[in-house]
Amino acid sequence: MLISTRGRYALRLLIDMAEHSGKDYIKLKDVAERQDISEKYLESIVKQLVTGHIIVGLRGKGGGYRLSKAPDEIVVGDIMRLMEGGLAPVACLENESFNCPRMGMCRTLNFWRGLDDVIHKYIDSYTIADFMRTDESGNDYVI
Amino acid sequence: MLISTRGRYALRLLIDMAEHSGKDYIKLKDVAERQDISEKYLESIVKQLVTGHIIVGLRGKGGGYRLSKAPDEIVVGDIMRLMEGGLAPVACLENESFNCPRMGMCRTLNFWRGLDDVIHKYIDSYTIADFMRTDESGNDYVI
DNA sequence: CTAAAAACCTATTAATATAGTATGTTAGTT
């Protein structure tokens, strides 16, 4: 599994926030309810997004979260890399610490790099805006 | 991690077998040594490849394994799907049993399907022959 | 000024997958 619940939930959360953004801050409780995701689990996801400067939190009564930039500036690839801590399809590409001794002579390394490329290219071609409802018909489907 | 050691090792094993194939059957012990992979662990991988009709085993002295078809007929995508048991990048696409209740209204499903597509398209564009050494210079690199 | 609300923080846990290891048994060759 390349993408875990953290990445998927983060995406749904951000789309939800983008669609419900107005003057007020958005409460996690509301998102959790609408998206049917455990509020407590969402908290840990949201924390990461705050650290990554994707969203901003405001404490206290009347507080909540808001996006730190426009939906069309939030690249899905950035969210996934943030939430999953990298997105390497194979261990060889994950980090420096792996440091495979076969690196220099490996026949398959470039193949994996190519796979890594197509994945990042794809997810970097989408922003949160691409997932938002474009009309007011109440149509929840993206065709 | 989309691809585990099983998928990676299977690929290296098949490339190794393709390059060392002659009239004799290839012994697992030799592949394990050349590739520096535990022979016992390779056994479990090889078992899956036999079941999947990618390679054929011959018991007894002088036995071993051989490819069941030409290297350029062995598609890497088929190997990965066999070894990893599917290759879904997200749980939603994995199997019928997951059966997400949001399937019908999910805003992100098509995005994940697209990701799934680019992954399969990429790995299906390679065969074992693409990894084999083309000259006799002893050059182990694929540029 | 106090109570409520909401973000923020830290620790724990059940379940599952991964990457092997260990110990055999069966079949076929020399």
Add this chain to the structure above:
DNA sequence: AACTAACATACTATATTAATAGGTTTTTAG
């Protein structure tokens, strides 16, 4: 008959995932 190599089954340590639990801090509203 001895040897070899595939084939088979069971076990294990470690890590990750997907949460849950229970609390603390900050801020606004009444």
